Amino acid sequence: MAQTIKNPNTISKRKPFLIGLLAFLFLLLIGFFMLWQRYQILEESRQSEMEGIIDVVEQNIDQSLKYSYSAALSLALQIDNDGKIDNFDEVAPQLVDNNPNIDAIEIVPDGIITKVYPYEENKAAINYNILQDSTRNEEAFKAIERRRMFFGGPFELKQGGVAIVGRLPVFIKNEFWGFVAVLIDFDNLIHQSGIRELSGERYKFQFSKVNPVTNKEEFFLKGVSGVDGSYSEHITLPDGDWKIYIIPLDPYQPLYAVVPVAFLILILSGAFGWIIYNAMKQPLILEARVKEQAGELAKSELRFRTIFNQAAIGMARVNSKTGMIQQTNKRFQELLGYSEEELKTMDYKDVSHPDDLVENTELMRKLRNNSIREYSLEKRLERKNGTNVWVRLNVSALWEEGQPATSHIALVEDISARVKAKQELIENEKRFRSLVENSNEVILIINKEGEAVYCSPSLKRITGYDELLCSGNDIFSLIHAEERNLLLEKLKCANANPGKAYAEIVMRVKTSNSHWIWVNATLTNLLNEKNVEGYVVNLRDVTAKKEAELNxxxxxxxxxxxxxxxLNFAYIVSHNLRSHSSNLESILDLYDTEDSEEEKQNYMRLLKNVSENLNQSLHDLNEVVSINTNLDISLEPISVSDYVDKTIELLGLQIKSKEAKVCKKVPAEMVVSFNSAYMESVLLNFLTNALRYSHPERQPYIKIRGYKEGFNWILEVEDNGIGIDLEKHGDKVFGLYKTFSGRQDARGVGLFITKNQVNAMGGSVEVTSEPDVGTTFKVVFK
Amino acid sequence: MKKDICVIDDDEIYQKIIRKLITRAGVFEKAFFYMNAVDALEDLKNPETSLPSVILLDINMPAMDGWQFIELLQDSYPSLFSKCDIYIVTSSIAYSDKEKMEDLPGLAGFLSKPINVDKLVEIGEAVK
Known part of the structure; x- marks a missing residue:
């Protein structure tokens, strides 16, 4: 087949080319022939123009010579029979001055110039014997021989200048007497001839004479070189044996005129040849194409038949008007279980599931009406054995658009497996969705940008956020600052290990009403997982558990x-008791070994001291222990202001003796839940301390202030006493038996008890102090 | 060589007892008594005062405790322990105090109250 396609191609290429070439050559030939004719005409017209010009020149020169002749004759007639001329001086000027052709006139008896007019310019020629000058006498003798006027020259004159000389031989009684000569300046002659005017710019002239001595042709006009006979035209003037040539300045001018036309002809012929070539080629190409397509058509028909019969999907051609099945392929038959013959007697409704017919019929109607050209549909077909099969149906009209309906092709693909899988998928999806949506665990999918792209409904239950609120939000902003690094760290791990679940990320999350809840999160990087493309985060609310843990x-x-x-207390107590007991032991020891009665008395006094100290210690310890053990001590609302007043009253004497100033600023509404006895003890302790450790150089000033800080009531007792160096003793201020003043009456018990009492009531005590400036105790009530 | 002793303790009664005991022991030619460490430090830091051979030091004292005293005295005498036997004397010792003692290997020892004459003699004889 390829052969049949190629051959016409080569022929179609060669033949048109030949015809095109011939047409080109033919046209070129005709064109050039016509051009040749035209050239000939141009040549001829130039030739005739030159002839015309040269004729005029000839006539002009002839005229000049004739004038000269008649002038010469007029003078000759003045010569009498004796050869005398009397009135030369009268006649000559008349002849010369009235005749512009003549420049001078001479009387030359026997060849010797005797008279000349104008005399001044030509006197050098007087007495010159022309017959004896071999270079010029030839023409003189020629004139004598011919017995008529003959012109010689042009030649250099004796008196200067170039001129021609016409010599008229004069015979008296048949005897040669001499000449009457006429001089015509050569330039004048040329001027008279009108050559220059006639020649214009297109031609040049040449004036020649055959040298009578050398017999060579001599040219007289300068600036005009060789005369090419092929283009020039000439005339011969017999009176002087002269030749006048006319020569075109540009001999090839007619050729130039036709050259562009020649090119035009060449291009036109070429173009015409090309057009013919292309025109000739077209039918051949079309022919080849038709053949090719016919082949293709046959091939594709075969191919489509094969496809139709062997296709893996069912195909049927159906009459669009009646719905009758016209043609089916093997697969279609297999799919339905009918034979081809059986199917040919059925219409499409016979094999369709009744539930799907309505939609299909409507689509068929549209197809028939040309409102659609094709449609596809998922439907069930009924097999011969009564079972159903899910198919995907693709129907395409087989008629031209806008034409009445004929038949259509129906492609039927078995999709029952797919439909089944899809249904299973939908059910699975539903199951998982309900699992996700009903679980108490929040499931989030977060994209790379940190935005939630999916939130399970439990998110709202737990955190109060709507799904909308969540997307477009930076998830990190909802995480407590202290746990952000933990999450970042886990995120880094998750990024390094996609698919691995990172569990037990316990962190605080802000709810929609700005509370913090504890969640336990599991993070899995499923960025690369299709359909997820994000981090999957499972969150469980562990606030209750976490709070219990924190508690x-x-x-x-x-x-x-x-x-x-x-432990500290036990140590302190043992230390305290031991120091007393060791003192007792030592004193008793000394007492036993002492001989002096006086000393013994001293030891007894010491013993008494020790006993008193021991008693005091036991009293203190009892007080401390009672605070620490009395767990169910009663609480009651206490007006701090009232108790402060009471305490100030109690210390009235001391305040007076110290001349102290007490300033109280406690609001009446300051009521705290406290034990009454403890409150008395606390206030008494602070005020006593403030008085006891007052600065010796200034009046004691005690400021008692009550105010609210947040939810808590605060009581401040500020003094301007000796202060405590907190840098040294900061950790011991409230310790048992810790004293700093160095005073003997400081036992290191008061502040210890105060602190314990406040702590037992759920409050706290803070101290700020500067040595030599003062101390402020601050009680924060629960 | 002359031996002298310095007692720093805030317990008034103990002070009276120790005076008697030192007198009876008779190994020390001179004895100095301080009721608090601040005064003792002030005296001992004075370049005109020479360090005593023995210091009996209480730990629990107001204003400045025994540990602070040692630390501050070391500022003046970097090689304090080679010049002077320092004994910690207390009726009982807390765990934290025990740890501090271990940090100061240069200490001559720890004495538990009560102290008797024999012990003072022993201390006196131990002085190099």
């Missing part, structure tokens, strides 16, 4: 603190 830690810390305090 436990707090309780533990409290217990540890109390333990430590108890």
């Amino acid at each position: 436990l830690v707090k309780s533990y810390e409290l217990v540890m603190e109390q333990n430590k305090r108890l």
Whole structure:
């Protein structure tokens, strides 16, 4: 087949080319022939123009010579029979001055110039014998021989200048007497001839004569070189044996005129040849194309038949008007279980599931009406054995658009497996969705930008955020600052290990009403997972658990603190008691070994002291222990202001003796839940301390202030006393038996008890102080 | 060589007792008594006062405790322990105090109250 396509192609290429070439050559030939004719005409017209010009020139020169002749004759007639001329001086000027052709006239008896007019310019020629000058006598003899006027020259004159000389031989009684000569200046002759005017710019002239001595042709006009006979035209003047040539300045001018036309002809012929070539080629190409397409058509028909029969999907051609099945392929038959013959007697409704017919019929109607050209549909077909099969149906009209309906092709693809899988998928999806949506665990999918792209409904239950609120939000902004780094760290791990779940990320999350809740999160990087493309985060609300845990830690810390305090207390007590007992032991020892009665008395006094100290210590300890053990001590609302007043009253004497100033600023509404006895003790302790450790150089000033800080009531007792160096003793201020003043009456018990009392009521005590400036105690009530 | 002793303790009664005991022991030619460490430090830091051979030091004292006293005295005498036997004297010792003692290996020892004459003699004889 390829052969049949190629051959006409080569022929179609060669033949048109030949015809085109011939047409080109033919046209070129005709064109050039016509051009040749035209050239000939141009040549001829130039030739005739030159002839015309030269004729005029000839006539002009002839005229000049004739004038000269008649002038010469007029003078000759003045010569009498004796050869005398009397009135030369009268006649000559008349002849010369009235005749512009003549420049001078001479009388030359026997060849010797005797008279000349004008005399001045030509006197040099007087007595010159022309017959004896071999270079010029030839023409003189020629004139004598011919017995008529003959012109010689042009030649250099004796008196200067170039001129021609016409010599008229004069015979008296048949005897040669001499000449009457006429001089015509050569330039004048040329001027008279009108050559220059006639020649214009297109031609040049040449004037020649055959040298009578050398027999060579001599040219007289300068600036005009060789005369090419092929283009020039000439005339011969017999009176002087002269030749006048006319020569075109540009001999090839007619050729130039036709050259562009020649090119035009060449281009036109070429173009015409090309057009013919192309025109000739077209039918051949079309022919080849038709053949090719016919082949293709046959091939594709075969191909489509094969496809139709062997296709893996069912195909049927159906009459669009009646719905009758006209043609089916093997697969279609297999799919339905009918034979080809059986199907040919059925219409499409016979094999369709009744539930799907309505839609299909409507689509068929549209197809028939040309409102659609094709449609596809998922429907069920009924097999011969009564079972159903899900198919995807693609229908395409087989008639030209806008034409009445004929038949259509129906492609039928078995999709039952897909439909089944899809249904299963939908059910699975539903199941998982309900699992996700009903679980208490929040599931989030967060994209790379940190935005939530999916939130399970439990998010709203737990955090109060709507789904909308969540998307477009930076998730990190909802995480407590203290846990952000933890999350970032886990995120880094998750990025390094896609698919691995990072569990137990416990962090605080801000709810929609700005509360913090504890969540336990699991993070899985599923960025690369199709359909997810994000981090999957599972969150569980563990606030209750976490708070319990935190409370436990707090309780533990409290217990540890109390333990430590108890241990410290036990140590202090033992230390205290031991120092007394060791003193007792030492004194008794000394007493036993002492001989002096006086000394013994001293020891007894010492013993008494020790006993008093011991008593005091036991009293203190009892007080301390009673605070620490009395857990169910009663609480009551206490007006701090009233108690402060009471305490000031109680210390009235001391305040007076110290001349102290007490300033009280406690609001009446300051009511705290406290034990009455403890409140008395606390206030008494602070005020006593303030008075006792007053600065010796200034009046004591005690400021008592009550105010609210947040939810808590605060009581401040400020003095301008000696102060405590907190840098040195900061950790011991409230310790048992810690004293700093160095005063003997400081026992190191008061502040210890105060602190314990306040702590037992759930409050706290802080101290700020500067040595030599004063001390401020601050009680924060629960 | 002359031996002298310095007692720093805020317990008034103990002070009276120790005076008697030092007198009875008779190994020390001179004895100095301080009721608090601040005064003792002030005296001992004075370049005109020479360090005593023995210091009996209480830990629990107001204003400045025994540990602070040692630390501050060391500022003046970097090689304090080689010049002077320092004994910590207390009726009982807390765990934290025990730790501090271990940090100061140069200490001559720890004495538990009550102290008797024999012990003072022993201390006196131990002075190099």
